[in-house]
Amino acid sequence: MAATRTVTLWCPDWPLTAVGIPADAPAAVLVDGAVLACSASARREGVRRGIRRREAQRRCPPLRLLDRDPAQEMRAFEPVLAALASVCPEVEVVRPGLCLFAARGPARYFGGDAALAQVTAAAAGTALPDTVRVGIADGRFAAGLAAREAAIVPRGGSAAFLAPQPVSTLERPALAVLLARLGLVTLGDVAALPARQVATRFGAEGERAHQLARGLDEQRIAVRIPPPELAVQEELDPPLDQIEPLAFVAKRLADELSALLASRGLGCDRLGVQLETEHGETQHRLWRHDGTLTASAVAQRVRWQLTGWLGGSSAVRPSAGITLIRLVPGEVYRDVGEQLSLFHPGLGDDTGDGDERAATALNRLQGLLGFDAVHLPVPAGGRRPAEQARLVPWGEPRPARHRSTPPWPGRLPAPNPTLLHPGGLPAQVVDATGTSVLVDDRGAISAAPVQLSIGGGKPTRIVDWAGPWPVDERWWYDPAEHRSFARFQVVTTDGTARLLTVQQGQWRVEGTYD
């Protein structure tokens, strides 16, 4: 099967561009402690995608670190998609910042690939000047790489275009490392191998990589347009105009669709999402995914689309609430799936009887309180007790756990406080003469602490104490984030132990050992 000639539109460093960071400011977006995207100037300093936070800061000390804002990414991308509708009605979105469409029809209409690339860039440029790149090639994979270089690969030239590219472009890090060790550093090296031997040696993943390297897209067994009954939809009465409850409905539809496809042994990598409002406004988007769309991936894409439409500027926002959500699988194929281990079913810890019961209740609770009200914590790195876990909303994919916890010198040894007071409760600590206890720059204490009063309350006598333990951190960020303080542990007459901090003479209760 010949690869479809594809146009790809790519916005470089989209997670940064979308939040308005210019390319010449050193900045990076982090996900799970690793760099997801960085600006051009950070890249010049050696910051790369996938490196850890510390490594990024070492390479580029003034680096500004940002959290990812997927909602803003989609909101900012929405005008681009709207502008592209004049070029091609069937634009498939891979993720915010990257979309593609088949070149055949539009190229004929606009008079050739070069003209099409120009028109596409111009259309997208009206919404988003100077940040888009357009590439055209045979096959989605080659077109994606062509977009990085803003290149038009001639018909039939994808294999030659891909040959000098490094194997890391396959986006399969484990396989790329293995291939590089075997001396296969470019896609050309991989493509030159005999297909059958690749499949024997590297399994299904290697087979896919081999197809991509040869300029063929991943070939599915019996791709076909699904019969209409595979679509799922929900009519909403009364109409909804808030993202949270809509996302909740979308999650349920996604589960339903996924169960429907799974019951027929089908997988789907292209999904149409149709939204309709009370005033008859409609929005239809196609989403493309590399690999099978899982229920949570489907829900996330519907959420992106809702954010882009409902949360967008007044020019794109609909005038009424949403009355219909419809999910239509675009192309389905027989899903060969993944072989899961017999003894460790699933990848997470979520298996067993109680899980379904808990999942039902938590989904219901999210419907009541909102998506962001129900969390599962994930262990995280950090020196402060409050930094040692992160809250992830229920239903979001949980980041993979690191096999070993990296050392955090300066972490409090166990036990940690069972109650933490965000920001700290203001307190006063005085010595035997009634003057406030101070810690000087060298970490020496002015006198032994004798009394503690919290928030102007009744003073209690300190029975025993330990400290000061100086903490000096984040001076490697800009001065505003620099924190230099000392910690104490104290036990008062009522038998309560507390963790205190003192910063420039101001005492605070950071936590209580309850």
Next chain:
Amino acid sequence: MPAPAADRFPDAREQASPHAGLLPVPEPLDELFPYGGLPRGSVVTVDSVTLALALIASPDAAGAWSGALGIPDLGLAAAQEAGIALSRFVLVPHPGEQWATAAAVLIDGLDVLLTTFPRGTGPAQARRLSARARERHTTVIALRGWPGSVDLRIQLLRGQWMGLDHGYGRLTGRRCQLVSSGRGAAARERRVTAWLPPGP
């Protein structure tokens, strides 16, 4: 003297329990419970977060789902140290006005629910939730009081923190005297001296 029934028939302990089973409790805290475990479907009040986390840790290790409702200050580092894996530990820190509804839904879904009763909610609410917990076999651990009748009340009589020495050392553990009392089989007071967090 003949051995007590519970010892002659190992199952008798469980059969004698009015509830549908027991959740495991680590030694020596198990002596606080009349049947040697945390009864499913019961309401237990505790006045120490460390104790509450210690009670959740064993069921968590056995695969139970647990959660904390309306406790935004909960130290998750301490929860991890107590042995809670966090992957089945649900947090709903700010239920706001919807506390009672959220508690009811969580009782439906979890095995152990840790919560504090907010101000402005009365005994009627507490009664309804206790009944729901009994029906769903979910154990409710209430921090600092429950405005209705409870199955077991565990109090921290005295706690002595170890490890500090006037500027030196660090907190290592707390030697605690705990006393439990309650209804039915738990009417007799039980006293235990234990380390909290469970340690040496």
